[in-house]
Amino acid sequence: MTKKPAVENGPLSKPARRISFGIIVLAVTALTCLLGPLLWHFEATQIGAGLPFLGPGIEHPFGTDDLGRDQLARLMVGGRITVIVATGSALISILIGVIWGVLAAARRGWMDEVLMRTADAFMAIPQIVFALVFVAAFGSSILTLTFIIGVLLAPTTARIVRSVAMSELSADYAVAARACGLGRMRVMATEILPNLLPTVRVQATINVAAAIILEATLSFIGLGIQPPDASWGTLLLQGYGKFYNSAWLVLVPTIWIVVTIWALTATSESLHGRSRRETAT
Amino acid sequence: MGRFIVTRLAWSAMIIVASSILVFLVLRVLPSDPVLARLGASTGVDPEVIARLRAEAGLDDPIISQYLSWLGGVLHGDLGSSYASQIPVAQIIAERLPVTLELTFLAMLTVVLVSIPLALAAVFRGRSIADKAIGFLTSLGISVPLFVVSLILILVFASTLGWLPSRGYVPLTEDPVQNLKLMILPVASLAFAASPLLIRHMRESMSEAESEPYVRTAVGKGAVRARVLLQHILRSSLVPTLTMLGLIVGYTLAGTVVAEYVFGLPGIGSLALEAALKRDYAVLQSVVILIVFMFVITTLIVDIVNGLIDPRVRVGGQRD
Amino acid sequence: MNTSTSDPLLSVRDLQIGVPLDHGETMAVRGVSFDLQPGARLGLVGESGSGKSLTALALMRMLPPSVRIRAGEVMLNGRDLMTLTPRQMCEVRGSEIAMIYQNPMAALNPVLTIGDQLVEGLRIHSSMSRSTARKRAVELLGDVGIPDPGNRMESHPYQLSGGMRQRVVIAMALSCEPSVIIADEPTTALDVTTQARILALLRQLVSSHGTAVILISHDLEVAAEFCDEIQVMYAGRIVERSPSADLFANPRHPYTKALLESSCVLTTDLTRPIPVIPGQPPQPGSFPAGCAFQARCTQARETCIDHDPVLEWDHGRAVACYFPHLEPSELAGSVAGGRPLDD
Numbered sequence: 001m002t003k004k005p006a007v008e009n010g011p012l013s014k015p016a017r018r019i020s021f022g023i024i025v026l027a028v029t030a031l032t033c034l035l036g037p038l039l040w041h042f043e044a045t046q047i048g049a050g051l052p053f054l055g056p057g058i059e060h061p062f063g064t065d066d067l068g069r070d071q072l073a074r075l076m077v078g079g080r081i082t083v084i085v086a087t088g089s090a091l092i093s094i095l096i097g098v099i100w101g102v103l104a105a106a107r108r109g110w111m112d113e114v115l116m117r118t119a120d121a122f123m124a125i126p127q128i129v130f131a132l133v134f135v136a137a138f139g140s141s142i143l144t145l146t147f148i149i150g151v152l153l154a155p156t157t158a159r160i161v162r163s164v165a166m167s168e169l170s171a172d173y174a175v176a177a178r179a180c181g182l183g184r185m186r187v188m189a190t191e192i193l194p195n196l197l198p199t200v201r202v203q204a205t206i207n208v209a210a211a212i213i214l215e216a217t218l219s220f221i222g223l224g225i226q227p228p229d230a231s232w233g234t235l236l237l238q239g240y241g242k243f244y245n246s247a248w249l250v251l252v253p254t255i256w257i258v259v260t261i262w263a264l265t266a267t268s269e270s271l272h273g274r275s276r277r278e279t280a281t
Numbered sequence: 282m283g284r285f286i287v288t289r290l291a292w293s294a295m296i297i298v299a300s301s302i303l304v305f306l307v308l309r310v311l312p313s314d315p316v317l318a319r320l321g322a323s324t325g326v327d328p329e330v331i332a333r334l335r336a337e338a339g340l341d342d343p344i345i346s347q348y349l350s351w352l353g354g355v356l357h358g359d360l361g362s363s364y365a366s367q368i369p370v371a372q373i374i375a376e377r378l379p380v381t382l383e384l385t386f387l388a389m390l391t392v393v394l395v396s397i398p399l400a401l402a403a404v405f406r407g408r409s410i411a412d413k414a415i416g417f418l419t420s421l422g423i424s425v426p427l428f429v430v431s432l433i434l435i436l437v438f439a440s441t442l443g444w445l446p447s448r449g450y451v452p453l454t455e456d457p458v459q460n461l462k463l464m465i466l467p468v469a470s471l472a473f474a475a476s477p478l479l480i481r482h483m484r485e486s487m488s489e490a491e492s493e494p495y496v497r498t499a500v501g502k503g504a505v506r507a508r509v510l511l512q513h514i515l516r517s518s519l520v521p522t523l524t525m526l527g528l529i530v531g532y533t534l535a536g537t538v539v540a541e542y543v544f545g546l547p548g549i550g551s552l553a554l555e556a557a558l559k560r561d562y563a564v565l566q567s568v569v570i571l572i573v574f575m576f577v578i579t580t581l582i583v584d585i586v587n588g589l590i591d592p593r594v595r596v597g598g599q600r601d
Numbered sequence: 602m603n604t605s606t607s608d609p610l611l612s613v614r615d616l617q618i619g620v621p622l623d624h625g626e627t628m629a630v631r632g633v634s635f636d637l638q639p640g641a642r643l644g645l646v647g648e649s650g651s652g653k654s655l656t657a658l659a660l661m662r663m664l665p666p667s668v669r670i671r672a673g674e675v676m677l678n679g680r681d682l683m684t685l686t687p688r689q690m691c692e693v694r695g696s697e698i699a700m701i702y703q704n705p706m707a708a709l710n711p712v713l714t715i716g717d718q719l720v721e722g723l724r725i726h727s728s729m730s731r732s733t734a735r736k737r738a739v740e741l742l743g744d745v746g747i748p749d750p751g752n753r754m755e756s757h758p759y760q761l762s763g764g765m766r767q768r769v770v771i772a773m774a775l776s777c778e779p780s781v782i783i784a785d786e787p788t789t790a791l792d793v794t795t796q797a798r799i800l801a802l803l804r805q806l807v808s809s810h811g812t813a814v815i816l817i818s819h820d821l822e823v824a825a826e827f828c829d830e831i832q833v834m835y836a837g838r839i840v841e842r843s844p845s846a847d848l849f850a851n852p853r854h855p856y857t858k859a860l861l862e863s864s865c866v867l868t869t870d871l872t873r874p875i876p877v878i879p880g881q882p883p884q885p886g887s888f889p890a891g892c893a894f895q896a897r898c899t900q901a902r903e904t905c906i907d908h909d910p911v912l913e914w915d916h917g918r919a920v921a922c923y924f925p926h927l928e929p930s931e932l933a934g935s936v937a938g939g940r941p942l943d944d
Contacts (some may be wrong), residue, residue, distance in 0.1 A: 117299060121296060121301070121303050124296050124299075124388040124576060125303070125304065125362075125569065125576075126532065127535060128539070129534070129538060129553060129572055131313055132554065132556075132565065133304055133307050133557070133569055135557060135558070136308070136558075164331075165360065202524045209424070218428065220539075221428070221538070221542055221554060221557065223557060223558065231451060233428075239499055243436060243440060244440075247436075250432065250436065254432070254433070257426070257429065258424055258425050261424035265420055265423055265424050266420060268307055275306050309640065315891075408667055428858070493709040495708055497663060497702070497723075498702060498709065500694065501700045502699075502721065502722040502725060502773065503692060503696060503777075504721070505691045506726055512713075516712050516713070517709070519709070546769065587674075591712055592712075592759070593710075593711060593759065
């Protein structure tokens with residue numbers, strides 16, 4: 001019997017299991033960077049811990065730099081700073097963004113206009129360029145940087161939150177709550193905020209990734225984390241200068257940065273798919 | 282249509298002004314002092330000297346009058362002078378702008394030429410190997426920051442293989458061949474960084490369009506896949522794609538800061554960076570506003586083109 | 602099998618369609634077979650989950666990617682559509698078999714003009730020049746009753762009402778003179794007055810073109826108005842087939858009978874409770890073994906739970922039930938519905 005192209009036999013494909021992989025990578029990275037330095041026997045600032053420009057080996061899994069400092073230690077400490085700045089700024093951006101967006105959606109009228117025009121003005125300035133302005137004005141300590149990046153990421157978050165909040169406001173359950181006499185702000189707080197969670201989850205993940213990219217870029221061009229502190233971006237800058245001596249000084253931070261951001265991107269993409277399915281009836 | 286254009290023009294002007302106020306505020310309402318930065322010290326300078334320099338630079342006037350006098354200057358083509366070098370800002374910018382324009386233009390061209398075929402290839406046959414591969418590469422591409430891409434390109438093509446020079450610039454008018462040769466790596470890094478964004482966006486909007494009923498109608502008429510894709514799916518994704526393209530121009534403009542720095546191109550991106558490092562607010566302010574201006578104009582053009590393509594944009598018309 | 606004087610135009614045999622579940626797949630259409638004569642009007646009626654829409658899409662091979670045809674044969678004009686390559690199927694769609702869709706609001710491309718979309722359909726299946734196609738398109742618009750067709754060609758869909766858009770869709774479907782048109786709930790999204798007008802238009806057009814029609818609907822009345830014969834689907838199977846008048850006068854399958862009894866007409870006695878079929882129709886994945894209607898049937902017996910009734914023909918009517926309703930006049934000398942299978 002000839003096989004008919006339209007008629008198919010055989011098993012169906014299974015849904016991808018990407019999200020757990022991404023979260024595992026993130027958890028491992030975060031834990032390593034936060035707890036690692038306590039457990040690892042080399043210090044990041046320990047000059048001469050080993051011979052300079054060693055490649056990966058048993059003593060030093062990621063090699064050493066020009067001053068003989070252990071790269072694994074530097075990566076973990078640098079990762080700590082990156083993690084702190086990235087999560088801190090993501091939190092700030094979510095906090096500001098949610099309040100901003102919810103206020104605009106709830107109040108409508110002129111306040112909405114003002115808030116959104118301000119957001120537009122912010123977003124008309126490309127992020128790195130605006131970062132330049134902020135850093136030139138306020139400097140680049142870890143705390144300052146966290147705030148700056150948080151503020152930079154807030155307007156986009158606000159726009160997204162506002163648009164979701166507005167569509168939720170016109171959903172049946174919210175209209176029903178209003179019809180019972182509840183004020184708009186009250187409805188927003190009790191009924192709608194919980195329904196914003198899927199959106200906020202996705203946006204938070206995206207923002208952490210964006211924050212890492214921003215911070216690393218700033219550090220690489222010299223406007224971010226200043227010596228003696230070092231984030232992954234700084235490590236890359238220093239490694240770039242010493243490339244001819246040891247390619248590992250560039251390769252290792254690169255891989256860490258890319259893998260971390262990729263894990264975040266993959267997670268955000270599958271969270272996005274999940275939130276879409278959650279809201280679709 | 283005319284009304285639409287006028288509305289959008291007015292809106293664009295408003296945004297540019299609002300952004301300039303924002304930048305102005307950040308740079309003036311700040312702890313560190315441009316005069317001190319110019320003098321290169323933070324303590325131990327005679328307070329009278331500081332006071333005199335500040336008065337000269339007009340830093341003691343109320344913010345509003347500072348802004349208005351700056352704005353007045355802009356409209357006359359006077360952007361002030363660099364704190365560091367005393368050269369008129371307008372002159373510095375005029376010298377360096379062509380570099381950035383060339384870089385951005387070539388980068389956007391590459392992005393479009395690379396992204397559209399790849400996105401179409403991905404969507405051509407749903408769930409094909411091409412789709413999965415392109416999806417994977419896109420996801421990966423988005424995760425690699427611009428400066429990392431630049432680094433990798435330099436280390437591979439310049440340092441290791443030695444095929445291309447890693448830094449430098451020669452004006453187009455002087456030596457076109459060398460100019461383009463030096464542009465290859467910077468353009469490539471900007472394009473590699475930006476293309477995944479466009480491809481992902483196109484893939485998403487085209488697969489959404491895929492499930493629209495009118496696509497089913499087209500298939501029901503007997504249209505082959507290529508026709509359905511080009512005439513219907515791509516057509517209706519055109520508006521969001523163009524919008525995204527406009528955003529990517531902004532992204533690329535920001536990217537010139539990094540790319541020009543890494544590849545040693547004397548454009549306005551590297552100018553902004555230098556100004557930020559030197560706390561040269563006069564230059565920084567003007568460069569940033571210029572970048573905003575270019576970005577907003579791009580968005581304006583995109584909106585107008587969208588209005589021409591899709592009648593619903595004109596009719597519905599509102600910004601959100 | 603059904604005896605007829607001529608060869609059927611369309612012949613479906615044992616169509617089986619699978620839909621995805623969370624884990625694995627389940628059959629949503631379980632062995633549908635029927636014939637369609639040239640120029641005939643056949644109704645396919647059922648509730649959600651019955652598989653009627655899937656059957657229609659399968660005939661055009663336009664099922665969504667996750668839904669697979671697992672078995673079946675569809676003979677149209679002497680060819681089994683299931684054996685065609687995608688390219689060949691593209692040639693068939695629109696020219697031999699065409700479709701009218703449920704939602705006229707969304708069925709037309711919002712960015713293209715009406716004229717462009719009509720011309721596209723015409724030029725896919727012929728070598729007409731653009732200007733010839735445009736002239737033909739204007740004629741078609743006139744045929745479906747669109748006023749001022751010449752100017753309407755430049756309109757965009759959003760400028761037309763729902764009824765007008767559906768007329769355009771009908772014009773597109775007829776434009777290449779297909780032998781079969783599948784109308785999938787063509788009037789569900791329209792208001793009642795427009796409904797009647799569109800159906801009248803469709804009836805007039807198909808009879809003048811000699812096109813056969815398969816009308817999918819959940820509304821028995823609409824189907825009865827329009828079709829010569831009606832097939833009732835339940836849980837992925839055809840449970841009854843009759844000429845419309847007979848179906849209404851003497852429904853044989855308990856499901857059909859219950860459907861008719863539960864619908865209201867002007868003459869319904871409203872002082873008594875309106876009979877309702879208890880429960881919900883089973884969805885793919887939860888079809889019971891045995892007769893699918895057993896849970897809601899007033900006369901289900903052990904046989905029905907253990908065995909699956911098969912469609913059995915008798916004097917131009919078919920029913921799949923062990924205990925079909927038969928009027929006393931029909932009992933004499935007729936064959937009762939399927940006998941229990943021997944184990």
